[in-house]
Amino acid sequence: MTSLRFIINTSLMLALASIVGCFGGSKRGSDDGVIEIVNASYDPTRELYQEINAAFIDDYQQKHGKTVKVTQSHGGSGSQARSVIDGLEADVVTLALAGDINAIAKKQLIAADWEKRLPDNSAPYTSTIVFVVRDGNPKAIKDWDDLAKPGVKVITPNPKISGGARWNFLAAWGYVTLHKKGSDAEAQDLVGRIYRNVVKLDTGARGSAQTFIKNKLGDVFISWENEAILAQREVPDQKLAIIYPSASILAEPAVAVVAQNVDERGTRAVAEAYLQFLYTDAAQDIIGKNTYRPRNATYQKKYAATLPTIPLFTIREVAGGWAEAQQRFFSDGGVFDRIFSLKK
């Protein structure tokens, strides 16, 4: 059994190495004058914050003469919120939806009035929900109604797990109730038929993108606009097309300082400067370049070609707010659950 011994030895060594790595890495603070902050963010923002962090570090160095290091942590928006509640020492959270930040605020880790502390409801950039279709749009998908047609295979993540996927669901709902002035029953019917057309409910936005692009499953992928553009650029040979529906939701990923952590670690000044930096011209430009929608009108114009104007409604108009949306649509026995319990 040399192989078994080998495995045991190697795994022990690896375990030891990772323990050393963990403890070594957890040493924070400023021996060498470097201030480290941790940004807990959601899945698709890796590329965006890589660029923003580099710009922020330069900017902070110039203005304050101090070296900052920004460490990124990515994951599903909901599980990031849970990690922060469970003790992830994040200085700032930049999550997919305000509801997840509210969850942390409920635990008194973030100021209750966090949404008012920064401009635009503490959402320095926005995005929306669009459709990605295959080369030549063979199923002729133009609007939300087309997703409900028999035989259309839809790809979208599970809204009970993925924060981003809740925007998808609410966009379809708002299309009926707000854009078409339809009743709740009509919305329930359309959204139900769309979700019954889903052939794979992944656990996150990146998983769904994988399914659609790599496994070539499905006719249409309901996606964040920025993920859609990224997907299109990533696989130009697949000639994916992006379809803008007649109306969609204004997705407002929000940001906040984790008060308890920054006060404990003395990083409040840097953390606040970091979030304010997101509203500066430099950051707004990076945001537009990374195909998120800038708040600043100048940069909205600059990127108007890639980010066209369409009628957008907000979560407050669709459901009143995140607490209400969560309760009504995604809780146990809520609208989403009922879609699948009706299904035989």
Add this chain to the structure above:
Amino acid sequence: MAGQKRRALPGFGLSLGYSLFYLSVLVLIPLAGCFIKASNLSWEQFWHAVSDPVAVAAYQLSFSTSIIAALLNSFTGLIVAWVLVRYDFPGKKLLDALIDLPLALPTAVAGITFANLYGSEGWFGQHLMFLDPDGFVGHWFSEDGWFGSTLFTLDTRARGGPLAIVVVLMFVGIPFVIRSVQPVLAEFEIAQEEAAVSLGASRWQTFRYVILPALLPAWLTGLALAYARGLGEYGSVIFVADGIPGKTLIPPVLIIAKLEEFDHARGAFKYEEAAAIASVVLTMSFITLVLINLLERWSKKFEPSEA
């Protein structure tokens, strides 16, 4: 070993205490925590969480695919172990080393690879379209087909359904069967087989009455390990299964869904409901593992005596 006075490790009391401490810290207390968390719910809430039709369908899917994968593995695993022990061929060492790979590989990588291979445009998947509902085999088992309409419907798709889950669970489970039976086979004296043959036993009789009794306990251990591994598998299954509630959703995904569900009224995540579902899976796996253990003990009765 039984009569030996001096043991390699010191003191029964010390080593037992050490074992119990270790098992408590690493296994018993965390598992008990799961039940304690779930016990914060009232009976009604607990029952509501665990008896939800989507949850019940998820248990069924997980247990049936794990059992089927473990049974299939127990046969293929035995053959592989046999080949590795009894024959010499070029590349044997390499093959032997490869068997442990599924243990080391992050299962998500396996999941992505399988999803690609068995997808409609994958190397295997493109030749397996007859298993889809509009293919001839798949149609037969669907609601409109003969089998599906007269007996029961079966999701035979090569990707996305239970069959695909069985395939990845076989991948993650195979090392357990091979590594369990391999040492027993290696120690098994060929002389015993030769004796059986010289006494006029057929091939089948040699296998059934000489090899199998010696092999059975280890074989069942391998089966139990592979089965337990299948129940706990998450990473690869989420990539190959469609994850449609009530159809192709496994309990771990359901548990994660509960953990992501923030209850704004109570101001907390639904840890308790997640723990409730987890405790059902734990209890059911524990019962099946005890049963397999009993079977294993019973099978040892048939082991040929050393004399």
